[in-house]
Amino acid sequence: MINEEKLIWMYQTMYRIRLFEESMLEQTFKGNSMGVTHPSDGQEAVPTGICAHLTDKDWIGSTHRGHGHCIAKGLETDKMMAEIMGKFTGNCKGKGGSMHIADFSKGMLGANAIVGASIPLAVGAALTAKYQGKEKESIGVAFFGDGASSQGVLHESMNLASIWKLPVIFACENNQYAEATPSWYAVSVEDIADRAASYNIPGVVVDGMDVFEVYEAAGEAVKRAREGKGPTLLELKTYRYHGHFHADQTEKYRKIEEEKAWRKRDCILSFEKKVTDQKLISKTKLLSIRKEIEEEIGKAVDFGLSSPLPPEETLYDDVYVNYPNDLRGLR
Amino acid sequence: MINEEKLIWMYQTMYRIRLFEESMLEQTFKGNSMGVTHPSDGQEAVPTGICAHLTDKDWIGSTHRGHGHCIAKGLETDKMMAEIMGKFTGNCKGKGGSMHIADFSKGMLGANAIVGASIPLAVGAALTAKYQGKEKESIGVAFFGDGASSQGVLHESMNLASIWKLPVIFACENNQYAEATPSWYAVSVEDIADRAASYNIPGVVVDGMDVFEVYEAAGEAVKRAREGKGPTLLELKTYRYHGHFHADQTEKYRKIEEEKAWRKRDCILSFEKKVTDQKLISKTKLLSIRKEIEEEIGKAVDFGLSSPLPPEETLYDDVYVNYPNDLRGLR
Amino acid sequence: MDKKNKLGPGFDVPGKEIRYRDAFNNTLREELEYDKNVFIVGEDISGGFDKETKEPLDAWGGPFAATKGLVQDFGVNRIMDAPISEAGFVGAAIGAALTGLRPVVDLMYFDFTTIAFDQLLSNAAKSRYMFGGQTKVPLTLFARSGGGTGHAAQHSSAFYSILAHIPGLKVVVPSDAYSVKGLLSAAIRDDDPVFVVNDKKVINMTSFVPDENYQIELGKGRYLKRGEDITLVGMSYSSVVCLEASEKLEKLGISAEVVDLLSVSPLDHEIIIESVKKTNRIVIVDEDNPIASIASEVAAIVSDKAFDYLDAPVKRVTAPHTPVPYSKGLEDVYVPDSNDVVSTVKSILGN
């Protein structure tokens, strides 16, 4: 049984992600963020159910669609919002933006905008843990999508992790699409989880809309990793409610009925139903949590909006720890 | 039943490869070839059994250990020997050497010294065939090793070939080692053939020391490809008799008993036994074939030795079809 | 962004003012019609398939809609959506090029070139040479480069210098709708592998484009403006910057000649040297990072071949030696602009 504190954390986390993404989209459309943003609402149960097992000493690698991973790993929403707005108070001082939010103090290795590229980083974090004999307290989790499953570096990473028995979890969020490309077109196998057999590791198909299922499957995988038994591949079937990026129009490549069917199984709604049905948390409590989160996200937006842009000279900071040549280039 | 002509071709081919590699090694040690050479003796049954089904219109991609593939695909041994000796009469005018022998007129896409890198080329050749509606007469075969099976590009290629249903065969020559690294160390699965399941294509473990088994398994795969049913993964268990490259000392990483056990199942000896036992080819005929081949290889060596080196100016030829700038660089 | 781009030559032929992206799309269409061996492969270049009918939906029509509308007319065999596996499908495209087709690869963002880099460098660039001229590699690749659009470090690279460095590859850097039409058509018809770099900042600009089909010779630059006092060399978006700078300089009484490279490999040495022999001064403007760049190469060429004509230090105006930052304020400083060019010109003219 999951204790109440954890349940509340899960609810907070899922709702925080949901609201963050919605506010973030709003801000993007208002022109308060630059470039492109990739909302993860709909998929909240995945990072929540997995990160529920992790501490700041565990490491996660993330993707272009990384806000949910960040939030579940404990990153502060105000700094995240500021980062997305390109502000100096953001996690990366405005240098990274939506696709590169990182917080090393929280075990968050950074979102990565190259599809697949963060997978071996999580393997490397697991290598560090094993090298230092700290698997019990530190494991790696690589979050990636169904689209990323076609990248060669995933194959390499799973093979490496298997032969080196590294404490790492490969968490494939199959949200059915990579941009507009459906996974039935691009992925040559029915369940990506089945590919685990190629590496002699467990592979589990998980309902990614149900945070309890995710929590359970992740628990097994985390246990295995911490016990030094090596990696696991989880395939979490899920759905993104919004388009691939803020301006993407989903109706061009998927049916509204499909979206509706997934929305029926919404992770937040089903969580609410379950905990209230089973009288684990009261409706009032849930409402008060919602309110707290709403306030938090509101403040995060204000924080982002009112924060300063990075000073121009910071353009040249933090390329190297130490580099004697002038980085300003030639002007 | 395999007809006599084909049987004789198989014997010629295997013996031609065997003798070519031995003579090639001799010439390498005499200093008549440059760089490194990777002999394939021991593995003759694999290219022979597969290429027995192919014509000049089919395409193969090959590796650093490519002489056997070349010979089985019909390349002339004299030009090959000349190429390895860096001579102008070689297949690539001395520009390629042992690791880059190619003959496009024979459907040989080129040996490739980057492990794994030729796999997608064979997929591309299969794509051309399908694009032109010529699958029946043109398929692709990607030869690669157990070591190459860890490269990401193999995963990508198998996924692509599967979803695009391309007429291609992935022929993994598992000769147990990648350099000194045993496949049990580097490959996370018992049988590489099992990875076919990840791509929803057939995967077959084949005794790569038995040309008849190879011929049969390849026959199925070729048929499938020509019928437009898509790719197959074959894993051919085999063994290289010599070191990884000419100067490699196998005793440093593998036991002589292991080698002896494989040599007992030598593809040429077992072929001889089978065809004479079953009275398919006479001993005299086999002997006369051997003699022919010995003469051919002797002549190939002489051809190589007596051929001229490429003229200096050819250094600048054939970089581009057409490039207006001076390629000579700056001297 | 949709501002008027005056780089077009203003032919006395039928044509119209269109956007770079539309010229690009039209040219792809023309080349698909011209040669049945031409096909395009890339991620979401049609974009999406109907679950029931399996028919392509053309939902995306490619990043920046480069291939929009093509799958309807040419079908899925010629407009091939690929999974996210750049090394795999670039390798397959090379294999197809080696066996008789003319593949065109959409690599989406220029940054993703890195994933297919081995296939490009070890196979596409070297096959012809290492096989002794037995084969050719009629492959075209394209992708979007450059900062200034808030795409951050991993979606804003402009390292065409790296590709130009590689023997066996050709690299073109169109600067307007007119040039991309001619260069893309020439690239696809060329028998060598050619990379077409599309700067994100120019793809929404418009210029005059003749209706007729034409090719621009690979390796030839052009004068965008004639002048006497200084040569400004640009490529892709930095040619736009040079032109803008030349207008500012004109107001200061400085007559700048603007050379637009169009190709960076092959590189038009003649036009650079010819111009410097006249103006005796040069500033090279390049959005790529500075070290071992095309800007360096042009500087090296003039300091060798036009040495006796140089009256001032050879100057480069480039991006800094840093990745591309996300935040708008920083990104604006990152990309060289006409003010940077003007102040550099003034410094060597002693103003």
Added chain:
Amino acid sequence: MDKKNKLGPGFDVPGKEIRYRDAFNNTLREELEYDKNVFIVGEDISGGFDKETKEPLDAWGGPFAATKGLVQDFGVNRIMDAPISEAGFVGAAIGAALTGLRPVVDLMYFDFTTIAFDQLLSNAAKSRYMFGGQTKVPLTLFARSGGGTGHAAQHSSAFYSILAHIPGLKVVVPSDAYSVKGLLSAAIRDDDPVFVVNDKKVINMTSFVPDENYQIELGKGRYLKRGEDITLVGMSYSSVVCLEASEKLEKLGISAEVVDLLSVSPLDHEIIIESVKKTNRIVIVDEDNPIASIASEVAAIVSDKAFDYLDAPVKRVTAPHTPVPYSKGLEDVYVPDSNDVVSTVKSILGN
């Protein structure tokens, strides 16, 4: 090949004349002892395992025996044999560097850099910057470069210019046993990603190496020879070529100064400019391909920063713009040699 290499400085300290490869191996050992977070990963760097005991055999001890003997003393956790998956294990090494270790990666042949190229460019080089300085990437990589050994097009590359171009990476090009010891040690202790390029032609050469542990500052070149009439700039093996050329030139009455860059990123602008201010002439010798190369960069620097001191065209002596051919005769022409340097020097001195 085992010819005496005179590049060593001849310290007045205990030491001996050893081969570059042995200095390299010794330094790895010293660094493994110095910091327990240092580990090495690569293909066959121990090489082979006993089937029954699963113990490492040290059969190969790494390509060119760079890591020979290390697995016995440091064990498989610190000398990690990897499957052939360069992108995967370079990525894992970056992940390890981001989380507290100091990985050293043997990439075998320099050519294979291409396969791990995305991990190097998008992750190793950019992490610190795009994450706003939150992290460092104390990663070292090494590989063997260069032609002249019959390894053909895919095993002979020397495109360190490409790596030097990338902001966030450092690149060193040692030219002898003395410099590789100091540079490798400095690289491993450095908190940024550093690529150590080992030319195959120098690894069997010997020079004097002090017994003591020392570091050579990254980004500092050195004078191999002082002279008056011309500056020859070399890097890695081309420094050997420059030295040889300087001896030939001496016999012709020409006094050449030889600058050995040692690092190409950071690059020692001061030493180049200082030397050119004295000699007023420069020839840059580089085995990399010419376009957008380090040779171009050095030429660009002097034509800007030392323009007023130049009395002759800036000359580069480089490999041609071709892949590396296999045949010995061709390969010998491919690699720039001292005769190429001498004739270029004579051409600008008007002899």
